[in-house]
Amino acid sequence: MGGENKIEMGTSENGFIKRAMVIGGGIAGITASIDIGNAGYEVLLIERLPSIGGHMLQLSETFPTLDCAQCTLTPKTVETGQHPRIRLHTYSEVVRVAGRAGNFSVQIRKKAAYVDWEKCTGCGLCQQKCPSRYPSEFDRRMGLGKAIYTLSPQAVPNKPVINPEHCRYFLEKKCRVCEKICPVGAIHYQQEDRLIEEKVGAIVVATGFDLMPVERFGEYGYGEIPDVIDGLSFERLNSASGPTNGEIRRPSDGRIPKEVVFIQCTGSRDPERYMPYCSRVCCMYTAKHARLYKHKVHDGQVYIFYMDIRSTGKGYEEFIQQTMEEGILYLRGRVSRIFREGEKIVVWGVDTLTGKKVEVLADLVVLATAIVPHQETKTLAQILGIHSDSYGFLTEAERKLKPVETNQEGIYLAGCAQGPKDIAETVAHANAAASKVQALFATH
């Protein structure tokens, strides 16, 4: 329900452009776009991947309600896709920004999809028939994807792109199966990147996060032990749409792990070697992981190595306590080393409360690796002329009272690009960014 929006705004008399650009199509960007759009302003939503949804689309369930992430997000992605005032530019990047609040000139690169999206009906035949298979990034390399792909069957927009690094036509100049099978002739191998120019009055930066790669952790096997995975990978394992259809099976041999170790603060709270800050979401998502695992593998045992349990959100502490009461063993201490020994993974940790060294022979180890800004955020900050900190997180104008403003008028921040935060906080942060855009437009 809600309002039927009647107010149309474009440019005010003094030439102030009342149209916003949101960079990043995760939950932060989606939320900001819908809010600005609902207030009656036009929005350009720029997403670097072929479809919107961001990392939230990779999640299985969300804490503390254990609601299905797909179910809470897809209505939002659908709403974004159908919103009369939101224009999606997916598979696109911001190349250049000039000007100031009310009059930014923006250059956007629309990457070559090698598919004519105007013609494509999203029937999916090309993906079915494509013979090339390679580890899918969306499934954290645990499942196989095709060279012509959408991120998920529920993608918005539901249009595929060809990855030339894996496409047989681009590699060997043969195949062309997709071209032959496409009923509307949408495959277009000669397509090239396009640069387009747009004018906007305000910008919201919502470029999100990445996880610190497991390859960085020597003491944990440099990412080369297949059954040592990160938190997002576990989300995919747990997801009904993931590579195992939601069954918890370990990547190495597909067996159901019975001893599962979760390690918090991997790369976080480690000023000497990695990141000094707390990544804020790991304590909660690990507790969630532990419970979802336990619900699926009743005779399995979960061990969680932690330093401090951080469950500060509404209903979070209660969630943690319930998790413990379900028989999940929390061990206060870090893990010094992980190595493979036969089919098992040996975990050398400690329980500082007894003071004893602990060894667990695990079947699966999940590392809660540090939240880091998305790698392109720094470049983007330079393009926009806004500040970022030494880790690459974007800097707000003032810590307490201006958490979404930047040093540039008309440019606002939303979500994890500014610092680690959970979905609820991200949504509120994005709403707040939208509020600032609305106020900026209303006062001109």
Add this chain to the structure above:
Amino acid sequence: MKKLGVFICHCGVNIAGTVDVKRVAEEIGRTEDVCHSVDYIYMCSEPGQQLIREAIQEKRLDGVVVACCSPSMHENTFRKAVKTAGMNPYLCEIANIREQCSWVHQKEKEEATRKALQIIQATLEKVRRNEKLEPLAMSLHRNVLVIGGGIAGMTASLDLAQGGYEVILVEKSPALGGHMAQLSKTFPELSPAFPGLLAKASEIEAHPKIELFCYSEVEEVKGYIGNFEIGLRKKTTYVDWTRCNGCGLCIEVCPIEYPSPFERGLGVRKAIDFLYPHCIPRRVFLSSTQCPYFKDRSCGRCAEVCPQRAIQFDQKEEKIERKVGAIVVATGFDLFPNEKLGEYGYGEIPDVIDGLTFERMLSPDGPTRGRIQRPSDGRVPKEMVFIQCVASRDPDRYMPYCSRICCMYTAKQATIYKKQVPDGQPYVFYMDIRSDGKGYEEFLQKTIEENGILYLRGRVSRIFQEDGKVKVWGVDTLTGKRVEIGADLVVLATAIIPSEGVKELASKLRATVDKHGFLTEAHIKLYPVESSTRGIYLAGCGQGPKDITDTVSQASATASKIQALLSTDKLFQDPLIAYVDETICSGCGICVEICPYEAREMDLRRGISVVHSALCQGCGACIAACPNFACELRNSSSIQTLRMVDTFI
């Protein structure tokens, strides 16, 4: 015969893991009037919705059942979807086979499948008799009431005013600022809290779009989204604020001093005084319980000395009425009272104080001018104990939740203490250190290292007075040893609780609160600032403990939601409400009494009861109460309900 379509969602494995969706689709497909029955992994996704739209157009369906999750989740989604395919949205119904079936019968697959079939069949019964309905259009007021003048309410008000909307800001105390005005410095920068707050308050006071009511409370709330009618009570300050210029002469002559609640009992105020120095609005107020004039008319010096003749001993309370389109509830927090903590001395040990009291002590404009001293004897404390999680994370005795800000403010307080008393030792008893905001962990580690703050992982079992010291019995779980400290001053980080009176206010607003009294949001992830009642939004600690940064974000978020709401000139409401068969109604009036939303009224001229469509929430109470069966609910008629029940027996 109608042509019906049934769409069964797998919800990943949430449904399909328990219910045999293929079999359900097949069996339902055999029903005579069902000409389309399919299943799909995520019906709510774009391709899922496309399936529905295509079927409606191709098979010219007259009704749709989507078997999926709770209607509170996706009824809207699917009604929108059928509408774009040209179908009246009220011909689409949800059969909840997730919350009411697959989730509760995870171990009984066969039973669950049978139950899913029954739920869908029952819903089909409903759809068969559904009417086409149109949403009800309502006009709306394009202004906002903000309740609470702390940092949350102030931020929301300014955002809305800047967005061009008129704001009525109501604060129960005589000045703006809330608890933030009591703080010394804010973490992690250790910058003074006051200047930023003062700037905002000044802006509010001067803003042409904001109407400020301090020392006022919301008495009455009627109406609904877009059309709230508000009754405010302006309490008596005994000072005519239109005349008072804040010169302060009255304060100088006032002979009465009493412990100031703002200073948490550490300092005194006069019977006529400011709420706090430099407060905004800069106006004095008089406490009638302290003022001798109100006892025996013995004084009156303030009135004599006031150059503006602003003192009004006979001032009366004022009632003010306003109409607004939306409401922001930013009622903030209180601290759990020390007096309830028996093991820590029932608040009777003078040198055991809470975090806010210590803030006043640390404030340069506070009662000690920022000097740290024991309340009992004014000595500088050298052994300084801070205790975390006092009444928080204590489900058995107090509050189960984490109060979120204590870890950080304690680290801040210990740092300020150590800077002021270099030879003193701060101890912090904690369970888990929670420094999860931007820059917080770095601040915490730096201050522990540089200032030698001793963190002890463990709770404190008991505190008592002995030989001029405050004995603290705690534990260090990392050595497993009991710890005893003879402290000079103890600061308790007591639990954050909703501020007093929120429950009553919530019931006036028809907003829900949780068992601790925090206002509940519509959805914890996706609608964190919307309340369960449309048109009412939540900002700040009234919704749950949060720090200033998160409060400010959330307050701005409410402003965004409201600007979107008010950017239209008409609102639309579901027509699924009660209606009266005028030929049967006897005008007995039972429905008028029973309606919880004041949506039923007697039409005295016609002698029958009518429905106020904007107020009716479709709860059905009047239908059950009507002795003549004269009331019905649109698309939930008695015959529909009975047919649905029939399918289950």
Add this chain to the structure above:
Amino acid sequence: MKIELSREKVHNDFAKKVEWISGQNLFACYQCGNCTAGCPVAFAMDIGPHEVIRYTLLGLEEETLSVNTYWLCASCLQCSSRCPKGIDIARVMDALRMIILRKKERKDYIQISEFPEGFLEKVPQIAFISGFRKFLS
């Protein structure tokens, strides 16, 4: 079982001495236990290295000096190499050894006279030179 804490105790001379000799800030310790988790000789220790740091910080001089932990430390630096706060734990262990060995009473950990016959002939020089340096005053 009980510790009475006061600022004298927290800023005890013992902890200060350990900090001074080792050059490490004991307050920086997270008490995360990573040192103990990776210690190759933790199996034989009375208490883990992280506990030694804790005991020292709390001024439990007598108890700290009566455990075998730092005597067993082989200075392999596995703990130091993985400490998230960059504390060189092996230096803390060495400092504790030094505190005992530098006492007037010369409480040596090993007695050369007690070595089995032929021991010194068999063991490489580096072993007993480093052993003497670590265990003898």
Add this chain to the structure above:
Amino acid sequence: MNYLYFPGCTLYTKAKNFDQTARNCSLLLGFELVELPNWTCCGATFPLATDNLMALLPPARILARAKEQGEVLTTLCAICFNVIKRTNHLIQKDGEKREKINQFIEMNYQGDLKVLHYLEILKQEIGFSTIQERVKKPLNELQAAPYYGCMLLRPFEEMGFDDKERPTLFEEFLTALGARSIDFPYKIECCGSFQSVGTPEVATECAYRILTSAMRQGAEVIVSTCPLCTFNLDQKQSDILKAHLDFKTIPVLYFTQLLGVAMGLEPQTLGFEQNAVDPIPLLKRKGLV
């Protein structure tokens, strides 16, 4: 090309065979190890107490003297290497200590010598491919487990020898000799070091864990870079047999011994008679002696 060489006490006396094989192999590889004149003991431990200046003086003096002779100093013993290299690093970085040290030793040394372990010489200066070409008797897929121990690797920032969690240099060396290098998790875990004089049973247990870890991965022989590790792993096997009834012995070789075999040196010159667990039967089985 000749390299200035610091033998250290152990290789000069009890483990002379390790020293001699290295010298002989060097000649076959086209360079000579030139012994540093007037060398003294390095002290065998890098002092961890920050106030222990005295323990820094012997290695400092060694470095200062070496600098008078050349630009690069090499060692074979991992402990000597660790002590000398760390001291060198300290002299480079800590101006205050540098000044004090120079006053004590009455020399002026700035920390500008390059300290390299013999394995680093082989890799960086000679090249493992060259060694592979000059190998006379490839090791015939001998399943050799490279044991690094601590001293070469830690502290990483000062030693800079190889990756601290998963080093590979030693593996490359063994592969160049024609052996099959066996990866095992305990290759970077401590052998107990000088605990063999402090608490010998601890060193015995450490050795047991390391040896069995390698054997589980299929090792036929353990190869070490440190004379003390070699002692703990090899000589302690008789004690392990007493503590662990299921234990089976395994030969432990110093890396120069294995290099000697591959370079075709006469077995008699390699000092196998000093090994507690006789490697000859294994080497015979592999056709290497």
